[in-house]
Amino acid sequence: MIYVTRREVFSAAHRLYNPRLSDEENEKLFGKCSNPNWHGHNYVLEVVVKGEIDSLTGYVIDLKELKRIIRENIIEKLDHKNLNLDVDFLKGKIPSGENLVVAIWNQLEGKITNGKLHAIKLFETENNYFEYRGEEN
Amino acid sequence: MIYVTRREVFSAAHRLYNPRLSDEENEKLFGKCSNPNWHGHNYVLEVVVKGEIDSLTGYVIDLKELKRIIRENIIEKLDHKNLNLDVDFLKGKIPSGENLVVAIWNQLEGKITNGKLHAIKLFETENNYFEYRGEEN
Amino acid sequence: MIYVTRREVFSAAHRLYNPRLSDEENEKLFGKCSNPNWHGHNYVLEVVVKGEIDSLTGYVIDLKELKRIIRENIIEKLDHKNLNLDVDFLKGKIPSGENLVVAIWNQLEGKITNGKLHAIKLFETENNYFEYRGEEN
Amino acid sequence: MIYVTRREVFSAAHRLYNPRLSDEENEKLFGKCSNPNWHGHNYVLEVVVKGEIDSLTGYVIDLKELKRIIRENIIEKLDHKNLNLDVDFLKGKIPSGENLVVAIWNQLEGKITNGKLHAIKLFETENNYFEYRGEEN
Amino acid sequence: MIYVTRREVFSAAHRLYNPRLSDEENEKLFGKCSNPNWHGHNYVLEVVVKGEIDSLTGYVIDLKELKRIIRENIIEKLDHKNLNLDVDFLKGKIPSGENLVVAIWNQLEGKITNGKLHAIKLFETENNYFEYRGEEN
Amino acid sequence: MIYVTRREVFSAAHRLYNPRLSDEENEKLFGKCSNPNWHGHNYVLEVVVKGEIDSLTGYVIDLKELKRIIRENIIEKLDHKNLNLDVDFLKGKIPSGENLVVAIWNQLEGKITNGKLHAIKLFETENNYFEYRGEEN
Secondary structure: OOEEEEEEEEEEEEOOOOOOOHHHHHHHHHHHHHOOOOEEEEEEEEEEEOOOEEOOOOOOOOOHHHHHHHHHHHHHHHEEOOOOOOOHOOOOOOOOHHHHHHHHHHHOOOOOOOOOEEEEEEEOOOEEEEEEEEOOO | OOOEEEEEEEEEEEOOOOOOOOOOHHHHHHHHOOOOOOOOEEEEEEEEEEEEEOOOOOOOOHHHHHHHHHHHHHHHHOOOOOOOOOOOHOOOOOOOOHHHHHHHHHHOOOOOOEEEEEEEEEEEOEEEEEEEEOOOO | EEEEEEEEEEEEEOOOOOOOOOOOHHHHHHHHHHHHOOOOOOEEEEEEEEEEEOOOOOOOOHHHHHHHHHHHHHHHHHEEEOOOOOOHHHOOOOOOOHHHHHHHHHHHOOOOOOOOEEEEEEOOOOOOEEEOOOOOO | OOEEEEEEEEEEEEOOOOOOOHHHHHHHHHHHHOOOOOOOEEEEEEEEEEEOEEOOOOOOOOOHHHHHHHHHHHOOOOOOOEOOOOOOOOOOOOOOHHHHHHHHHHHHOOOOOOEEEEEEEEEEOOOOOEOOOOOOO | OOOEEEEEEEEEEEOOOOOOOOOOHHHHHHHHHHHOOOEEEEEEEEEEEOOOOOOOOOOOOHHHHHHHHHHHHHHHHOOOOEEOOOOOHOOOOOHHHHHHHHHHHHHHHHHOOOOOEEEEEEEOOEEEEEEEEEOOO | OOOEEEEEEEEEEEOOOOOOOOHHHHHHHHHHHHHOOOOOEEEEEEEEEEEEEOOOOOOOOOOOHHHHHHHHHHHHHHEEEEEOHHHHHHHOOOOOOHHHHHHHHHHOOOOOOEEEEEEEEEEEOEEEEEEEEEOOO
């Protein structure tokens, strides 16, 4: 079993805000991360696929194909967007790093047919990052 | 002459938008960078001070002091903020990297009294960065 | 299950030295790492916590809280310190990267109450790093 | 159980090419990665060894020893070489990242006697990397 | 005057070889860098443009335009290529980092019409890089 | 004129301490950086040499030669050493980043005979760095 990783970047705005709570409660829970005028990040996304090596190509998955899948399904939908307002598959979710890695996993899982999706890692800043390996792990 | 650099980071939202132009013109000029719902970045700021070494301390400027000056005057005003809406010293400016480095220079120039401000560098992403060294350069 | 990581840095002095051995044996075992006048590093510490997402916040653990726990229990005790002389929880231990990750794990394990400590990673240099995931792993 | 990692770098040329296929088929499968005049990379290699801490040294494995093993068995054979033409242990293999991590594992596995080889990670570019943890994983 | 930098990456093969010298002399001058079977690098290119800020856009130069100019004139001609064999504007040149920065400068200088080309920086490895600022500097 | 840069790393211990002052004054001036038990850093050193390209080699200076000069004159004397106690050319100097870049310049200036020493850059941490370009600049 080999683990193959592709790294992509995107820039987006968000705020941490739970619409079930009052503004005061949001401010108390999330502090400056809840600024109503938004803030943003350069996110670094790593997608890890595992599988056996195809003897014809030496590949688990063609990384040009993995790059295309990530760009079409994730980067084009998140880059230079507002994660609270602009993204269909994040509707109704607080755009924390934790919720993002699960949502990105769910977007990509069915699209990867060579190899199997193993992990989603997301760096929100150089000091904070998040990883999800699917429900069974 | 020694050049001393302090690096700080902040996360902010912005959009590129010129209020003197129509929405169509802004969209044409700035593309996805003009998304009305904002996007954002993890900015990396480098402040370069030049000066002679003080023989008592071995310092040009105490970097703890430079850090305090940058945090009070720049980071506290920009971190987790909207650069179009929330920042007094950016009012009326398109928050491009170019305008940001000049505005940050103008904020800091009078505050640095040990040594002399030499350059402001600002990384908007890992691929794009900006530098300003004052009017004479 | 989500894995959340917080990165912090600290600078410290140490030497590799086993007090049960002679100076010659220490020199032979550890070479220049045993310099009696000390040497030092900028350590990069990553603390990984795993847990389920709290639907109220979208968090496994509030990273501001995790940052506070790491700073109070680890960074304040190790930053700008001598790891052989100054640190209560390292007393009697050779301050190798291996012993450091175990000692940091033991310091943090009981302090993390949202989620569960999953791993401690410590970069001693850009080329050498260490990881510990607790006794069972 | 502690995981100890040593990072080394090497520069090499390669092309993706399957000698069982025609030039047209290679071009179709591998695109620009199949350029007959070669291209190349700065590879970053990470070797992860796991084991218990030796109480005499505080080490799982002496990193100077691990560095020597990697340099003698891998770096001297791959650095400034052509991975399709110059390397005995890659003969007959398409030098994809996937095949490289397996081949490097096989070269190193028997050489590590303090601790046990746990993983080989190989960064081909800043965006693409590969990991292998042996057959049983 | 503002300095704007765009970073791009490419992977290429080369060897250091002076066709006016014998193979023995090349081997003596260049050592392993002269391997006749080639080796290669992931090059990191930084292009620095200086100019005044356009008040309509807040830009010195639109970085999407600078990216397009670099990709069309440099990256498409160098990425996954052999620098000794495949590149028209390097014909007859030893592809050292020094010669590369001058050749890339000459390719780009006439193409940049907003602002003025200020510097070309090229990282051959993480430890070696080269800079050229034009003949007058 | 081309600028060629070689990067090297070393690990060392130091404390900021002026022997002409009392312990209380040192503590007040330097804070935790004055810890009498030392602390330390992984320093990153960049040495910049400028010159014309030699048409025989395509080099300003052979980077293997520059690496050898830096290792013999700087790295062997600073790596795994105490900058206050162990280094002849730092005797009597407070080992601040500022004093270090000047001292390293003075060590290297006469040793570089192909090209001319242009700058010394020293990163003390990822957030603090220092540069010196000789007396005339």
